[in-house]
Amino acid sequence: MSNGYDARSISNSHSQLEESSDVGSNLLRQRRLLKQAYEKFQFKSRKLGYLHNVYSRVLLLLGILQVIGIIFFTKGFLLSRTVLPNIASCENDDCWKASHFNKTVLLVxxxxxxxxxxxxxxSPMVYHNKLTTLYDLSIHEPENSLLLxxxxxxxxxxxxxxxxxxxGSLPTFVDAGSNFDGDTIDEDNWVSQLNSHNRNVAFVGDDTxxxxxxxxxxxxxxxxxxxLNVWDLHTVDNGVIEHLFPIINESNDWDFLIGHFLGVDHCGxxxxxxxxxxxxxxxxxxxxINQVIDSIDDETLLIIIGDHGMDETGNHxxxxxxxVESTLFMxxxxxxxxxFQAPNAYEIQNKGSNYxxxxxxxxxxxxxxLTGIPIPFNNLGQPIEECFTGPxxxxxxxxxxxxxxxxxxxNYRQNSETLKDDSQVNELFQEIQSLWDSISQEDNSNISALNEKCVExxxxxxxxxxDLWARFDMLGICIGIGIIAASLVITVVYSKLVPSVVIPQLNEQMFTSSLALIFVYxxxxxxIHLILKPxxxxxxxALALGVAIGIINGTLAPIMDRYSLQWLIGKLIELLHWDFWTYLGLLLITLHSLIFTSNSFIIWEDKICSFFLLTFGVCALFASFRLNTALKRLITSYHALSFIISTRLVSVITLCREEQQPKCNTTFGKSLWAIxxxxxxxxFLPATIKGFYNISSSYQGAAPLWIDKGMRYSIFVIGLYWALDYIENNDYMNKSLDIxxxxxxxxxxxxxxxxxxxxMVAANIGWLMGPLCVKINVMNEENKEQGPKEVKILGYGNVYGSSYFLLIANFTCAILLFNKPLGALSICVLVHQILTLLELANLLRIRTNLISVVVLILxxxxxxxxxxxxxTLQAIHWETGFMMTEKITFPLTHIGIIFNTLGPFIIVYLSVPLLVLWKIPPTNKPISLIGKVAENCTALSAYQTCLTLSTLIMTANFRRHLMVWKIFAPRFMLNGILxxxxxxTVFGVGFYIALGRIVRKINNIFGK
Known part of the structure; x- marks a missing residue:
């Protein structure tokens, strides 16, 4: 008898216990391994994020350094005239005592x-012979009217x-800029003089x-x-008309009335x-004007003026x-x-009349x-003789x-430290004073001589x-140039001379030392400022200079501590053994920088840039013949020819500046065929992008939604916008459709x-949170008995580039919105050229070569x-700021102007990481990938800094040049803004936000 257990059962139970024990230990081991792998992954992920952030901080320091340099140069160069605070008065019997008008109407x-x-x-021009009243009155009523x-x-x-x-003063180039914030003018003027003499100044019109x-x-x-809403032709003018005539006809509570019309300017x-x-x-x-003339009485002076003219594009x-040729009518x-017939009168050929x-x-x-008030103290003008020689x-x-x-x-000159000691001018005034004293003693024989001396x-x-008021601050100019030059040296040393393997460790030292030295300086x-009070x-x-010095020392100190100057020079000499492409890139940078040495080169910069790009295209075409396989030669030559043809075609679109005439014909404008x-x-643009994606099987995941749906419909609706604009502004269609x-x-x-x-909102949020451009394809899912499934990841070979490019698509669509039809077509060609360049960079193995960055910025x-x-200032399309709003609305108005003016630069700057990211599979060395992108970004910064430094030096050198404010100064301002x-764009949006998001997301999915 047994108690229910036999030997076999006991043995079986022991073996089961051993098996269960082995299973438990295996599970524990697997959990431990998984935990270790997860902790290792988390550590790598944190390390990746940390090193990426440190890279970004160093790039931020370099950016701050460049901005400080530009600020110093700008404040030193852009002229600022010292305004004397004196207010003119009649206390010393210095005012003109002859008869004057009781009321004045000034129409601008x-x-x-x-x-x-x-x-x-x-004349075939529609603007001729439409405003005829002023001329007719000057001819038929010469004693009552004056046209100048x-x-x-x-x-x-x-x-x-x-x-x-x-x-009566001459504002300097950016003197007006200080008043864009709406500050009241602090200089003596006839408006304030009227007010101080108890004259009521009524106003209606331009809120300036x-x-x-x-x-x-x-x-x-x-x-x-x-x-500032230049798209609105009628609101201001209708408002002026609404209030102007009730004030003239019904109100006696005014002495001086100003009406400022804007419709002509906005129409231009x-x-x-x-x-x-x-x-x-x-x-x-x-x-x-006719209605105003009918409304005023005999004691009212009517003045009609234009503040400026406009060029043939309508800008100024x-x-x-x-x-500069505007109108004065009294x-x-x-x-x-x-x-008054003076030597400065000249003949208008088509009329034979002297104006x-x-x-x-x-x-x-x-x-x-004429209104009986003192002449403003800072006035430099002379009386208009016709106003004081009538019947x-x-x-x-x-x-x-x-x-x-x-x-x-x-009086003005004697109160100015820079003007009062001019002996020649002072002696001339003494002669005037003597002649006036003789006339005061009733000797009228000297009247003619006095007038001549006064005019002289x-x-x-x-x-x-x-000549004397415009004082350049050479100290500020030199400091600005020095800071920009230092930033260029640091950028080149940091990106090209220091080995990439030590950059991650060097970044932290540079950032921490910079912060410490910034505080010290x-x-x-x-x-120094509080003691010396310069x-x-x-x-x-002074504090900005301290920050700049701190950044320069803080970034160079760790490099010089690790490497000697002799080592860096030797490294630079080693780099002289570059290949053809690098030498071509350096040549293009040098030539582009040298065009700022001449105003003649600057005005033809558009043609020069086109020539540089065609040069690269031809070199790429010849380089394609040296590739090792026929297929590669065929594909590369195709892309090179495509690049050449697109460059040549888009160069046909031109907006000529004044200095290019008559050798340039403007083709840019709104037209039906462009729409x-x-x-x-x-x-075609989405289809083209799809074709480039299909080369690497990347048209998966989010790509169809972004490209085939989002971009296609966006461009179509943008075309609809400009079609409606064309209908609105076309006389025939406007009247026919009567909308x-x-x-x-x-x-x-x-x-x-x-x-x-x-x-800009929904698409970018979706891009940050959305899927990659990949798709998992199970090869033998239908026949499950044939063994393990084979999985193919479509788009794996271009997972970085295809996903990053969707961000470019978002910005491209937004920028297309704010560009006129021909400009939008140019942007479409730009996107095609960028994709072509990416393919060429991959096929010719010039991803991180200087030439790729140079071509991008060109x-x-x-x-x-x-x-x-x-x-030029007049080439800014201010009207695009009012495409989303009728009034100035921050930031919508400003975004419109920025996207229109700088749109190509934004797209290109955001595209720099693609030179590295395009057509590469996921890597287990993401830090190295970020380093290569940083190298291209700093190369781009170095190129732009070279151009900026060249414009600063040349603009300072030609500061007394006849064309400095017309050519050199606007060009330096453009480079400063860029x-x-x-x-x-590059370091903030492209490198820190976009690149960080892409690399981390892909590393989380495919990282090891």
């Missing part, structure tokens, strides 16, 4: 070019012109006046309208002067003839004006004396006006002021806001020009 018709108001026989050519001082921008028209003169304007009769910006809307605007202004800001119902010209600042003493004036009146204006200029004195004084510079160095700039091509681009303007405007606003919201410059831009944009 913005951008009223002189040929808009004179007859032009048999009104010459503006460049730059011809509204705010600067208003400053000159009210103070209230930004500058609001405390001096009679608030009960002030009706400002927002001025939006459509150009040849558009039918310009004719309508000029006709409207003609009707308004420069110094071409069409931009009218009174009582005979008040004479005629005398005067400077715009000459209006200031004239308007002051109601005696010969002594002109002499008195000339003397009082000269006396005011003398006023002209010489103006020229001397122009901040204290030092603050102490006149030309503010505390803010139709944009609709075709909505199909109400508010409906068209509402549809266009909806389209632009929808596209921007999708491309593409950005080429397409800057082919999207309708030049390095340097800042590069640091924000």
């Amino acid at each position: 018709i913005d951008a009223l070019r002189f040929d808009f108001v004179i007859p032009v026989e048999e 050519k009104f010459i503006a001082d460049p730059p011809t921008t509204t705010l600067q012109r208003l400053k000159g028209l009210t103070t 006046w209230t930004a500058m003169f609001n405390p001096f304007i009679y608030q009960n009769l002030s009706y400002p309208y927002e001025s 910006h939006r459509h150009g002067p040849r558009h039918f809307a310009m004719a309508e605007k000029l006709i409207q202004m003609d009707q308004v 800001g420069g110094e071409s003839t069409d931009e 009218y009174s119902k009582k005979p008040s004006f004479g005629r 005398r010209w005067v400077n715009q600042i000459d209006l200031v003493p004239s308007i002051s004396m 109601c004036h005696t010969p002594l009146d002109l002499a008195s006006a000339n003397y009082h204006a000269s006396n005011q200029i003398n 004195y006023q002209k010489i004084s103006l020229e001397r002021c122009k 901040l204290v030092v510079m603050a102490s 006149e030309h160095l503010s505390l803010t700039m 139709l091509l944009l609709f075709l681009a909505s199909y 109400p303007f508010p409906i068209l405007a509402s549809i266009k606003f909806t389209i632009s806001r929808l596209i921007f919201g999708i491309t 593409l950005s410059y080429l397409h800057f020009f082919t999207t309708g831009h030049q390095a 340097t800042i944009l590069l640091n924000v």
Whole structure:
């Protein structure tokens, strides 16, 4: 008998216990291994994130250094005139005492070019012979009216012109920039003088006046309208008309009335002067002028002026003839004006009539004396003789006006430290004083001599002021150049001379030492400033200099501590054994930098960049013949030819600057065929991108949604936007379809806001959180009995590049929105050229070669020009800031202008990481991958820094050149802006956000 257990059962139970024990230990071992693997993965992931962040911090320091350098140079170079705070008064009986008008109406018709108001026989231009009243009155009522050519001082921008028209001074190149924040003008002017003499100044129109003169304007009769929406042709003008005539006819509570119309200027910006809307605007202004003339009484002076003109594209800001020639018209119902034939009168060929010209600042003493107030203290203008030689004036009146204006200029000069010791000018005024004293003793024989001496004195004084007032701060200029040069040296040493294997460890040392030294130099510079109190160095700039010195020392110290200068020089010599492509890249950088040594080269930079790119394309074509397989030779030659042809085609799109005439024909503009091509681009561009993706089987995952759906529909809707704009602005279609303007405007606003919201908000959020461009394909899933499944990952070989490129697609669609049709077509070609370059870089093995970065940045410059831009103020498309909003709205207005002007640079800067990421599989060395991308990013920074340094040096060298403000200064400003944009786009968005997201995400999925 047994108790239920036998030997076999006992043995079996022991074996089962042993098996269960082995299974448990295996499970524990597997869990332990999994835990160790997970901890190792987490450690690598944290290390990857940490090293990527340290890379980004060092690049941030280099960016800050460059920005500080640009700020120092800008403050030293962009001229700032010292404004004397003195206020003119009549305490010493220095004011003109002759008769003046009780009331004055000043109408400013913005951008009223002189040929808009004179007859032009048999002209095909729609803007000619539409505003006829001014000329007719000057011919038929010569004693009651006066028509003069009104010459503006460049730059011809509204705010600067208003400053000159009210103070009599000559604002410097960026003098107006200090007032864009809406600060009240702090210089003596006739608006404030009217206010201080108890004259009520009524105002309606452009709100620039209230930004500058609001405390001096009679608030009960002030009706400002927002001025910068250049797409709105009617709101401001209709508002002026609505309030102008009730003020004139019904109100007695004003002495001086200002009305500022903007429709002509906005029409020029939006459509150009040849558009039918310009004719309508000029006709409207003609009707308004006639109505005003009918409304004023005999004791009211009417003054009509243009603040500047416009060029043939409708823009202004420069110094071409069409931009500086504006209009001055005066009218009174009582005979008040004479005629004065002067040497500066010249013949208009098509009429045979003499039109005398005067400077715009000459209006200031004239308007002051005609209204019975002191001439503003800083005035440099001279009286307009016709205003003081009419039937109601005696010969002594002109002499008195000339003397009082000269006396005011003398007072200004004697209070200026830089002007008071000019013996020649002072002696000339002593002669004027002697002649005036003799006339005061009733000796009228010297009246003519006095007038001649006064005119001579006023002209010489103006020229001397122009020569002496503009003081460059050479210390600031040299500091700025030195900082930029130091940043270039650091960038080259950091990216090219120091071995890449030590960069990750070096980054941390550079960052920590920089922070420490920045703190030290901040204290030092603050102490030096408080003790020495240097006149030309503010505390803010002293602290900025301390930061720059700290970054320079902090980044160089770890390098010099690890490597000697001799070693670095030897390393540099070793690098001289470069290949052909690197030498070509250096040659292109050198040539591009050298074009800033001549104004003739700068104005043809668009053609030069095109030539450089064609040179690369030809070299790539010849290089393709040396590849080892026929297939590679065929594919590479195809891409090279494609690059050459696309470069040549897009170079046809041109916007000529004034200096290129007559050797350049502008082809950029809005046209129906360009809009139709944009609709075709909505199909062909996504299809082209799909073709490039299919080379590596990467058109998977998120790619179809982004490219085939998102980009295609976005471009199509953008084409629809410009089609509606064309309908709105085409006279025939507008009248035929008869679609109400508010409906068209509402549809266009909806389209632009929808596209921007999708491309810049929804698409980028989706990109950050969305899937990769890969797909898992199970090869033998249907027959499960044939063994283990075979899995193929489609898109594996281009997993980095295909996913990163979707970010480029997002920004491309947003930038396409803000570019006019031809500019949008240029952007489409740019995307194709970037993809072609990526393929060439892969086939020719020049991914991290300098030439690839050089060609990329040359593409950005080429397409800057082919999207309708030049390095000039008047080439900025301000109207694109109002595609999403009717009024200035931060940041929508600013984004529109930035994306339109700098769109090609943004796309190219974001594309730099693709040179490394394109067509490579996941790597188990992500730090090395980030290092290669950083090398390309710093190479791009070095190239742009070379260009910036060259423009700074050449602009400083040619600071007294005749073309410095027309050519050199705008070009240096563009390079300064691009340097800042590069640091924000490449190092901020591209390297830190986008690259970090892609590498970490792929490392989490495929990392080992």
